[in-house]
Amino acid sequence: MFGLDAVDLARFQFAFTVSYHIVFPALSIGLASFLMALEALWLKTGNEVYHGLYRFWIRIFAVGFGLGVVSGVVMAYEFGTNWSVFAQRGGDITGVLLTYEVLTAFFLEAGFLGVMLFGENRVNRTTHFLATCMVAIGTLISATWILISNSWMQTPAGYHLVDGHFLPADWFSIIFNPSFPYRFVHMVLAAFISVSFLVAGVGGYHLLRNGKDPAARKMISMAMWMAIIAVPIQIVAGDMHGLNTLRHQPAKLAAMEGHWENQPGEGVPLALVGWPDMKQERNRFSIEIPHVASLYLTHTWGGQIQSLKDFPADERPDVPLVFWTFRIMVGIGMLMLLTGVVGNYLRWRGKLFTTPLFLRWVTIFSPAGFIALIAGWVTTEAGRQPWVVYGLMRTADAHSPLSFGEMVASLTGFIVVYAIIFAIGIYYILKLIRKEPQGELPSGGPGQNNTPKRPFSATLESFDD
Amino acid sequence: MFTDMPILPVIWFAVIGFAVAMYIILDGFSLGIGILFPFSKSDSQRDLMMGSVMPVWDGNQTWMILAGAGLYGAFPVVYATILPALYLPLVLMLLALIFRGIAFEFRGKSRKYRHMFDLAFAGGSVVATFAQGVVLGGIVHGLHVSDYQFAGSTFDWLTPFSLFTGIALVFGYASLGAGWLVVKTEGETQNLAYKALRPLTLLLLLAMAIISAWTPLSNSAIAERWFSTPNVYYLSIVPVLVVLLAVNIFFDVTARREKLIFTKLVMLFMLGLIGLVISFFPYVVPPSVTLWDAASGPSSQSFLIVGYAVILPIVLIYTAYSYYVFRGKVKPGNLHHY
Numbered sequence A: 001m002f003g004l005d006a007v008d009l010a011r012f013q014f015a016f017t018v019s020y021h022i023v024f025p026a027l028s029i030g031l032a033s034f035l036m037a038l039e040a041l042w043l044k045t046g047n048e049v050y051h052g053l054y055r056f057w058i059r060i061f062a063v064g065f066g067l068g069v070v071s072g073v074v075m076a077y078e079f080g081t082n083w084s085v086f087a088q089r090g091g092d093i094t095g096v097l098l099t100y101e102v103l104t105a106f107f108l109e110a111g112f113l114g115v116m117l118f119g120e121n122r123v124n125r126t127t128h129f130l131a132t133c134m135v136a137i138g139t140l141i142s143a144t145w146i147l148i149s150n151s152w153m154q155t156p157a158g159y160h161l162v163d164g165h166f167l168p169a170d171w172f173s174i175i176f177n178p179s180f181p182y183r184f185v186h187m188v189l190a191a192f193i194s195v196s197f198l199v200a201g202v203g204g205y206h207l208l209r210n211g212k213d214p215a216a217r218k219m220i221s222m223a224m225w226m227a228i229i230a231v232p233i234q235i236v237a238g239d240m241h242g243l244n245t246l247r248h249q250p251a252k253l254a255a256m257e258g259h260w261e262n263q264p265g266e267g268v269p270l271a272l273v274g275w276p277d278m279k280q281e282r283n284r285f286s287i288e289i290p291h292v293a294s295l296y297l298t299h300t301w302g303g304q305i306q307s308l309k310d311f312p313a314d315e316r317p318d319v320p321l322v323f324w325t326f327r328i329m330v331g332i333g334m335l336m337l338l339t340g341v342v343g344n345y346l347r348w349r350g351k352l353f354t355t356p357l358f359l360r361w362v363t364i365f366s367p368a369g370f371i372a373l374i375a376g377w378v379t380t381e382a383g384r385q386p387w388v389v390y391g392l393m394r395t396a397d398a399h400s401p402l403s404f405g406e407m408v409a410s411l412t413g414f415i416v417v418y419a420i421i422f423a424i425g426i427y428y429i430l431k432l433i434r435k436e437p438q439g440e441l442p443s444g445g446p447g448q449n450n451t452p453k454r455p456f457s458a459t460l461e462s463f464d465d
Numbered sequence B: 001m002f003t004d005m006p007i008l009p010v011i012w013f014a015v016i017g018f019a020v021a022m023y024i025i026l027d028g029f030s031l032g033i034g035i036l037f038p039f040s041k042s043d044s045q046r047d048l049m050m051g052s053v054m055p056v057w058d059g060n061q062t063w064m065i066l067a068g069a070g071l072y073g074a075f076p077v078v079y080a081t082i083l084p085a086l087y088l089p090l091v092l093m094l095l096a097l098i099f100r101g102i103a104f105e106f107r108g109k110s111r112k113y114r115h116m117f118d119l120a121f122a123g124g125s126v127v128a129t130f131a132q133g134v135v136l137g138g139i140v141h142g143l144h145v146s147d148y149q150f151a152g153s154t155f156d157w158l159t160p161f162s163l164f165t166g167i168a169l170v171f172g173y174a175s176l177g178a179g180w181l182v183v184k185t186e187g188e189t190q191n192l193a194y195k196a197l198r199p200l201t202l203l204l205l206l207a208m209a210i211i212s213a214w215t216p217l218s219n220s221a222i223a224e225r226w227f228s229t230p231n232v233y234y235l236s237i238v239p240v241l242v243v244l245l246a247v248n249i250f251f252d253v254t255a256r257r258e259k260l261i262f263t264k265l266v267m268l269f270m271l272g273l274i275g276l277v278i279s280f281f282p283y284v285v286p287p288s289v290t291l292w293d294a295a296s297g298p299s300s301q302s303f304l305i306v307g308y309a310v311i312l313p314i315v316l317i318y319t320a321y322s323y324y325v326f327r328g329k330v331k332p333g334n335l336h337h338y
């Protein structure tokens, strides 16, 4: 059907479920640190606006965390269901790393989350703040493990291959494999930035309805500081990440640039737009700026990089997919930079809270970070193809012995169920977001009915309307 | 017999066995409540039934993730063979668990759609349990594995035996659920649970008897292990204990000894698991893969055990604490988390 086979469907299913999952952890990672900042500011200044904001966002955090767990359960099984050969040959390394991620999440859920969500009027302020910090750190540790695992698949290190099995030789090199530091910085910043723009959007929405709302003003203001600081760092980090990819995964980088071949003595152009044609091995309709890619990739005027044609056709990723998702991510990054600059210019002129056009823009722009985040992952993951473990094991050799029919059935099931759950979850989050940004105190905790084991119970908002 | 084999995989076998047992007991009774849901008489009764597991179900379910991820790290071969072999029932189970989870969270927040969340809760629980039973039956029945990969076909798991274990587990979890409701509720809801307990225990006993006859009949190695002398002398204690416990439960229902019933049901389940271990040890993917074949290398297993050794005790203490905190009966008056 449509020229797809069971492996393609397995890949699509994995991509679908993990793209869905990643949105919620990214929300959790970003919001946990944001909540930590809010609480710190509240404790330091005593300004109740921070406290109100804390209570407002903690409900959204709770719902997002819950959905992250629900979708994460599926992920924990998919390596075996969809990629059993990989699971068996790589399990000595990736299995261990994944188990550590789950252990961390488990530990988190079991301990500090409860105090953070329900303990506000049961423990003293310092203890509560410590719990918030621990949750924030916990989300980062959780991300660390899974990113180590993913990075190891991108740039394997510290292993030895015995009969096609990847056995650990040196855990230190496995953990600090060449792409991990870049990926970690880039991903964590992505989560922070995505949440900042979400916060800006919610602030904008409330300012458009009530221009005096102090909490909404605070949100926009904080988010714009974050934008002007974190986005430039992200761009630099992304550039370094790209240079690292050039060193370790040259075929992926050539696909990101849409660079088919080198002309003798000429630099690499920057392809702004175009349609890479895999059959004709060239870009159609492309607009290119000569030498620019040479400048940022080799820091010389005429430097060359390996081109797609330097690799056999069956070792190239899907070029249009990588090319375009990369442009979506970078494009959004540039728009974010622009938004941050305009926002802070307006702040300087004293008009940040009173420019309806700008407020409307940040409202519309609020999901942008999450789109860039998924686009970035697709670039990374699709660009690694046709390898599961880069250069060592092919995706086509990694998949489970499943039939086409099984894959169609399960994929349909996942899409239908996730669509329903997503609709319910987003509907509920939007309901929470539309509320005035001064939350009531969530109560409960040990001895009461609301409990950490049930993140959703932090919100009492009715579902109907 | 196994003295020259490394010990670390056996420790891991015990650790993961423990996680599986915790899952079966804890999520077993949570799913059981969902299975009993359709027999409730009123909305407020359903509130109470759900309320009795509300604070703990998420933690209960987490044991499944711990067991699954632990398998991947410690026994990649088990993970990589069982999961594709039982693909369809496992996917069905995951989807059903999603529905159940969402129903838990949103049922109380909605009046208008409550009947839909009721349906999702009951349906999700029944389907997830049935699928788990089928998975169990499929593994016990044996998987066609060659070169450490599943080498059978799509519907290998679909046998009369696995369908039977699927149905049996539904009764089994329902009895755990009823046992839990007896502890956690009073009045009408408790009566409902009491009434269900005898037939459910009987069905559970029957199912265990059929499975214990079926497996040795179809697998001579298992028959050998149970019925050869001297094994038969000390192993027959297992079925004897099972019957004793079941009879005991009958009397406890008459005498209304609330807490004992649940405890004894848990013991019944444990005996069932012990029976499985006796039948199959050291095979983890019957009929061909032993736990040493399936284990990841010593470097991986020892790296991982550090994490478990630190985190598992903390989680256990916390779990015990949260059960302690939520002890006592649920009543309409203490259900304000709705």
Ligand code: HDD
Residues within 6 Å of the ligand: A011, A012, A014, A015, A018, A019, A022, A083, A146, A147, A149, A150, A153, A318, A374, A377, A378, A381, A382, A383, A385, A386, A387, A388, A395
């Ligand atoms: C620990 C490992 C890991 C992590 C953290 C991720 N992935 Fe991944 N991904 C895989 C491990 C993996 C994989 C199992 O190894 C796949 C399946 C086949 C393959 O080559 O890699 C894969 C494939 C894969 C594909 C298919 C590429 C193709 O076939 O062309 C996409 C689009 C994504 N993933 C997307 C994502 C997204 C959006 C992620 C964000 C969270 C993500 N992945 C995280």
Ligand code: HEM
Residues within 6 Å of the ligand: A018, A021, A022, A024, A025, A026, A028, A029, A064, A065, A066, A067, A068, A069, A070, A071, A072, A073, A074, A075, A076, A077, A098, A102, A105, A106, A109, A139, A140, A142, A143, A146, A147, A187, B062, B065
């Ligand atoms: C294939 C990849 C992945 C798998 C198998 C996976 C697995 C899981 C599982 C099983 C849970 C739930 C644990 C619990 O019960 O609390 C979870 C939650 C979580 N995951 Fe993942 N995950 C994956 C990708 C990622 C990525 C890429 C990140 C971040 C960079 C991430 C970060 C988190 C975090 C922070 C949580 C805690 C829950 C939350 O915040 O929503 N995960 N994941």
Ligand code: HEM
Residues within 6 Å of the ligand: A154, A182, A183, A184, A186, A187, A189, A190, A191, A193, A194, A234, A235, A237, A238, A239, A241, A242, A245, A252, A329, A330, A331, A332, A333, A334, A336, A369, A370, A372, A373, A374, A375, A376, A377, A379, A380, A383
């Ligand atoms: C505008 C400048 C940016 C540049 C130059 C850049 C660069 C890159 C590169 C080169 C990769 C691929 C890494 C690989 O080869 O595996 C990547 C991946 C990624 N990007 Fe960006 N990026 C930028 C902005 C953003 C923004 C704004 C976000 C989200 C808010 C984002 C989120 C991600 C994510 C989640 C990944 C996948 C994870 C990873 O490999 O780190 N990026 N980025």
